[in-house]
Amino acid sequence: MTPLLRRLLMAFHPVAIIHAELYTPTRRIEDGTVVFAEGRILAVGPSREVRLPRRAERIDAHGRPVTPGLIDLHLHGVEGYDLFGEELAEAAQRLPRHGVTAFVPTTLTLPEEEILRRLQAMARVMETAPPGARILGIHIEGPHLSPKRPGMANPTWFRPLTPEAIARYQAAAGGRIRLWTFAPEEGEAMQAIPALVAQGIIPVIGHSDATYDQATEAIQRGVRQVTHFFNAMRPFHHREPGLFTAALLDPRVIVQLIADGQHVHPAAMRLLFQVKGSSGVAMISDAAPMAGLPPGRYTWLGYEVIVADGRCQTPEGALAGSVALMNEGLRVLIEEVGIDPLHAVRSATWTPAQALGLRKFGRLRPGAPADLVLWARWGVPEAVWVGGERMV
Numbered sequence: 499m500t501p502l503l504r505r506l507l508m509a510f511h512p513v514a515i516i517h518a519e520l521y522t523p524t525r526r527i528e529d530g531t532v533v534f535a536e537g538r539i540l541a542v543g544p545s546r547e548v549r550l551p552r553r554a555e556r557i558d559a560h561g562r563p564v565t566p567g568l569i570d571l572h573l574h575g576v577e578g579y580d581l582f583g584e585e586l587a588e589a590a591q592r593l594p595r596h597g598v599t600a601f602v603p604t605t606l607t608l609p610e611e612e613i614l615r616r617l618q619a620m621a622r623v624m625e626t627a628p629p630g631a632r633i634l635g636i637h638i639e640g641p642h643l644s645p646k647r648p649g650m651a652n653p654t655w656f657r658p659l660t661p662e663a664i665a666r667y668q669a670a671a672g673g674r675i676r677l678w679t680f681a682p683e684e685g686e687a688m689q690a691i692p693a694l695v696a697q698g699i700i701p702v703i704g705h706s707d708a709t710y711d712q713a714t715e716a717i718q719r720g721v722r723q724v725t726h727f728f729n730a731m732r733p734f735h736h737r738e739p740g741l742f743t744a745a746l747l748d749p750r751v752i753v754q755l756i757a758d759g760q761h762v763h764p765a766a767m768r769l770l771f772q773v774k775g776s777s778g779v780a781m782i783s784d785a786a787p788m789a790g791l792p793p794g795r796y797t798w799l800g801y802e803v804i805v806a807d808g809r810c811q812t813p814e815g816a817l818a819g820s821v822a823l824m825n826e827g828l829r830v831l832i833e834e835v836g837i838d839p840l841h842a843v844r845s846a847t848w849t850p851a852q853a854l855g856l857r858k859f860g861r862l863r864p865g866a867p868a869d870l871v872l873w874a875r876w877g878v879p880e881a882v883w884v885g886g887e888r889m890v
């Protein structure tokens with residue numbers, strides 16, 4: 499039997515994970531069982547209540563956690579592979595070993611012709627549906643950003659968002675753009691928001707210096723998400739409460755949070771969970787392609803970066819993405835920030851799925867895709883399935 503044939507057969511074979519600490523993640527089941535076959539979850543519940551199919555392969559979790567697969571809305575690469583271009587296929591194969599079963603590959607600020615070329619390459623990869631983690635669409639991050647909040651990006655390439663740019667990018671990407679991070683206060687960008695919504699793209703504020711009034715207007719026009727909250731945005735001030743306050747006060751807005759322990763202080767993370775709740779915070783990795791590589795000097799799409807002490811920085815000291823993936827973020831939230839595991843898991847699975855409007859993803863319930871992780875301990879995946887197919 500070829501390995502491919504064996505993998506296909508395994509996907510149709512019922513699997514039961516028994517005696518797990520299950521995170522559905524709307525609730526925690528202390529001694530739980532989850533059964534799946536043909537890529538879908540068949541049953542979830544307390545082990546004494548779930549009937550196992552006779553021919554099911556049984557995996558005893560011995561009380562270890564089982565969660566939906568992690569969903570990353572914002573990352574640039576992994577293990578030396580850049581998601582922004584043809585290496586997307588290799589990167590997708592490497593993500594399950596970090597507990598990630600679905601993701602939205604994210605672009606970077608470059609000259610427009612280079613961005614369009616790379617979007618075409620990504621669209622070609624997505625057409626082939628490569629093995630590994632599911633690719634849920636493309637996230638545009640740059641060049642429609644504020645020169646006042648550039649992060650690592652080169653502001654000489656920044657442009658205000660326009661409906662014409664949306665059409666050009668979406669054409670190059672074959673209609674696959676799902677998230678678009680931009681600064682609504684730049685140029686006429688505020689007026690371009692309906693054009694994003696009309697194309698099925700979720701407008702995301704980020705790298706923005708928006709005031710409270712500007713952010714409130716952007717939300718009224720359809721913005722529903724904030725890119726890496728706290729990082730590269732106007733901070734809180736009690737007389738100009740800013741995008742910060744507009745996003746915290748509106749329950750329709752989901753905020754992304756980099757939980758690598760480097761970008762945001764643990765107390766600020768606790769504050770965010772207290773104010774928004776885990777259904778309003780989507781944990782992201784913002785991983786750079788150097789995530790998973792040893793410390794050293796690297797070039798990332800022409801940007802020089804230094805990886806040392808758990809950080810990825812430009813020589814000027816701006817953080818340039820993270821070197822931790824979602825599994826590490828989950829561990830940090832639980833073990834260092836003190837977020838209840840149920841809520842930490844929710845922010846890494848169900849909330850990002852909701853942020854994309856994917857009702858069936860990010861949860862363990864009958865009919866949902868069989869994307870799940872059995873954890874040796876928090877941060878360390880022991881077994882990972884995507885669509886019922888075992889990847890790790």
Ligand SMILES: [Zn+2]
Nearest residue numbers: 639649726730
């Ligand atoms: Zn960014």
